[in-house]
Amino acid sequence: MGKIPAWADMVLIPLISLILAGLLSALVILAIGESPIEAVKLMITGALGSSYGWGYTLYYATNFMFTGLAVSVAFHARLFNIGGEGQAMLGGLGVALACLYIPWPHWSLALLGAVIAGAAFGGLWALMPAYLQAKRGSHIVITTIMFNFIAAAFLNYLLVNVLRPQGSMDPATARFPDATQLPTLHDVLAPFGISFSKAAPANISLLVAMLACVLVWVLIWRTRLGYEIRAFGHSDSAAKYAGINPVKITLIVMLISGGLAGLMATNNVMGEAERLMLNATEGAGFIGIAVALMGRSHPLGVFLAAILFGFLYQGGAELALWTKIPRELIVVIQALVILFTGALDNMVRMPLERLFVRLGKGAV
Amino acid sequence: MDLLNLFDLSVLDSTVRFTTPLLLACLAGLFSERAGIFDIGLEGKMLFAAFFSAAVAALTGSVWLGLLAGIFASLLLSALHGIASITFRGNQLISGVAINFLAAGLTVLIAQDWFQQGGRTPSLLSGGRFESLTLPFATALREVPLFGPIYHDLISGHSILVYVAFAAVPVSWWILYRTRFGLRLRAVGENPAAVDTAGISVTQLRFAAVAICGLLCGLAGAYLATGQQAGFVKDMTAGRGYIALAALIFAKWRPWHALSATILFGYLQAIALRPDLIEAAFNFKVQVQLLDALPYILTVVILAGFVGKAIPPRAGGEPYVKER
Numbered sequence: 001m002g003k004i005p006a007w008a009d010m011v012l013i014p015l016i017s018l019i020l021a022g023l024l025s026a027l028v029i030l031a032i033g034e035s036p037i038e039a040v041k042l043m044i045t046g047a048l049g050s051s052y053g054w055g056y057t058l059y060y061a062t063n064f065m066f067t068g069l070a071v072s073v074a075f076h077a078r079l080f081n082i083g084g085e086g087q088a089m090l091g092g093l094g095v096a097l098a099c100l101y102i103p104w105p106h107w108s109l110a111l112l113g114a115v116i117a118g119a120a121f122g123g124l125w126a127l128m129p130a131y132l133q134a135k136r137g138s139h140i141v142i143t144t145i146m147f148n149f150i151a152a153a154f155l156n157y158l159l160v161n162v163l164r165p166q167g168s169m170d171p172a173t174a175r176f177p178d179a180t181q182l183p184t185l186h187d188v189l190a191p192f193g194i195s196f197s198k199a200a201p202a203n204i205s206l207l208v209a210m211l212a213c214v215l216v217w218v219l220i221w222r223t224r225l226g227y228e229i230r231a232f233g234h235s236d237s238a239a240k241y242a243g244i245n246p247v248k249i250t251l252i253v254m255l256i257s258g259g260l261a262g263l264m265a266t267n268n269v270m271g272e273a274e275r276l277m278l279n280a281t282e283g284a285g286f287i288g289i290a291v292a293l294m295g296r297s298h299p300l301g302v303f304l305a306a307i308l309f310g311f312l313y314q315g316g317a318e319l320a321l322w323t324k325i326p327r328e329l330i331v332v333i334q335a336l337v338i339l340f341t342g343a344l345d346n347m348v349r350m351p352l353e354r355l356f357v358r359l360g361k362g363a364v
Numbered sequence: 365m366d367l368l369n370l371f372d373l374s375v376l377d378s379t380v381r382f383t384t385p386l387l388l389a390c391l392a393g394l395f396s397e398r399a400g401i402f403d404i405g406l407e408g409k410m411l412f413a414a415f416f417s418a419a420v421a422a423l424t425g426s427v428w429l430g431l432l433a434g435i436f437a438s439l440l441l442s443a444l445h446g447i448a449s450i451t452f453r454g455n456q457l458i459s460g461v462a463i464n465f466l467a468a469g470l471t472v473l474i475a476q477d478w479f480q481q482g483g484r485t486p487s488l489l490s491g492g493r494f495e496s497l498t499l500p501f502a503t504a505l506r507e508v509p510l511f512g513p514i515y516h517d518l519i520s521g522h523s524i525l526v527y528v529a530f531a532a533v534p535v536s537w538w539i540l541y542r543t544r545f546g547l548r549l550r551a552v553g554e555n556p557a558a559v560d561t562a563g564i565s566v567t568q569l570r571f572a573a574v575a576i577c578g579l580l581c582g583l584a585g586a587y588l589a590t591g592q593q594a595g596f597v598k599d600m601t602a603g604r605g606y607i608a609l610a611a612l613i614f615a616k617w618r619p620w621h622a623l624s625a626t627i628l629f630g631y632l633q634a635i636a637l638r639p640d641l642i643e644a645a646f647n648f649k650v651q652v653q654l655l656d657a658l659p660y661i662l663t664v665v666i667l668a669g670f671v672g673k674a675i676p677p678r679a680g681g682e683p684y685v686k687e688r
């Protein structure tokens with residue numbers, strides 16, 4: 001260890017992994033019979049070429065920031081929270097209940113209420129797997145997967161049988177009242193004289209997500225709790241000797257992680273759909289894994305990786321619209337990013353370490 | 365009386381059909397995890413195999429070539445998992461997640477490119493599917509009371525992969541508990557250092573286990589697309605890989621228990637299609653969603669230790685680093 005400078009670990013390795021994933025994706029596009037260069041051009045104009053495109057890119061990025069942070073916080077305690085999807089679904093339920101059943105006078109108060117409700121529901125949904133991990137030693141990956149399915153079935157039940165308004169065929173809640181409508185980026189930027197697309201779904205919860213990035217950074221690197229989390233992640237036995245209670249840390253970390261995933265609902269449920277629908281999360285919980293790996297579990301990295309994936313998502317939608325490349329290309333890219341930055345990390349790291357050792361010798 | 369209807373032959377017959385892919389995938393996971401390689405990529409491997417078996421069967425008209433293609437595709441992903449988690453000592457769980465997404469994306473992408481039918485393969489005609497076999501004397505014995513209908517309707521009349529799946533249980537038990545290879549495989553999942561000290565290659569053993577896992581997942585996927593249904597549709601595994609994982613925990617990583625666990629989960633899937641029977645039996649409506657979630661809830665209950673502790677193989681999930 002220590003063979004490789006910190007900047008290379010933070011920047012170079014994710015970059016090389018990304019390039020590898022990109023090259024393989026280009027091969028896939030070639031195999032379909034389309035030009036990768038044309039595809040990239042189309043993605044850039046579609047996702048970044050207009051404020052409408054940016055509005056979608058940032059909307060998706062907001063989702064991924066929340067879920068990416070959720071996975072990252074758990075990673076710091078060496079817990080793999082694969083249940084972001086289910087936690088975000090439950091967050092959606094919390095937000096929907098808060099918006100529907102509390103008569104909010106103003107959107108700002110409604111947002112505050114939604115933040116609390118979303119985080120509480122998401123966090124509590126993560127608490128049971130955390131408890132099983134901490135007390136029973138049952139693997140958190142397995143339990144969070146199970147909880148994803150249970151959440152989907154539970155939400156399906158509630159939407160079909162309980163929350164669906166009378167006479168409606170759609171398995172979805174009623175529309176939220178107007179007072180809970182969040183300002184879009186168009187509304188936010190207009191006072192500054194910046195014109196932004198009215199139709200795009202990006203909204204003020206982007207700022208909530210950015211604030212969450214800052215708060216997570218403060219939590220992990222500037223608080224006592226964050227120190228305990230990182231210590232526990234490095235070595236749970238050492239942490240135990242230092243008087244850190246592993247049960248407490250596991251529970252708290254998963255509560256925070258699930259809460260962050262639950263916060264996603266302020267964007268997709270409250271900000272965009274303005275009602276809770278089936279499958280509202282659209283796999284964003286899983287993309288959080290790729291985002292966290294790519295961003296090296298650092299809030300700044302997560303922020304950038306989330307925007308990258310927002311770009312891929314919106315660009316991929318454009319591709320599906322104009323070429324014969326299906327949307328599933330993004331799933332492949334996402335898989336490749338997870339593969340290279342996560343599972344095959346050593347494949348990139350080992351040759352790089354050797355290179356740095358050789359460079360180091362050359363300099364001396 | 366109505367309670368007995370819950371176990372009528374048609375329900376049991378579909379239980380067998382639902383159990384088959386779960387059982388194959390569960391045994392696949394059993395081999396891998398007993399050797400210390402966690403595999404949450406069962407789902408992806410099944411999906412990959414389902415697509416390639418259906419695609420090749422559709423293109424060649426031969427279900428057997430389809431089966432081979434499915435197994436080969438699944439083995440490819442197994443090799444990827446092996447390289448990531450054994451050779452490069454990467455995180456096995458992350459590798460499994462990546463494999464699941466890779467399969468989910470690539471199958472639709474390739475299906476769209478090859479067949480332009482919105483991410484599915486064309487429906488398979490007779491030669492492209494595994495036909496149901498009629499076991500000897502099934503028609504002749506049909507009139508025999510009790511035994512006849514059971515033999516004719518339940519035991520006979522499935523595709524060959526169903527019988528392969530059920531036969532795989534004793535075979536797996538025999539391999540794991542009665543052969544030298546099986547002993548070593550179990551040892552490498554508990555204490556790889558000891559196996560290494562005995563002069564046996566941990567890497568080779570683990571790759572062998574991962575390959576067996578790929579083979580069984582290939583059979584499971586091929587059964588889904590060419591036995592149970594006639595062709596591949598997007599995401600057709602629908603979480604079966606995860607239910608198989610749940611069954612594996614339920615079975616506490618033992619072959620015979622894997623059989624009973626997957627039959628239980630297969631039965632739950634079969635009965636979920638007949639809510640009318642449940643309603644008649646219990647006089648109240650049972651929510652379909654509850655039945656969908658029941659395998660997962662049961663697994664969580666098991667994990668919570670209410671029904672006994674499930675202890676995974678000790679070296680599971682840990683890459684083996686040779687001592688120097």
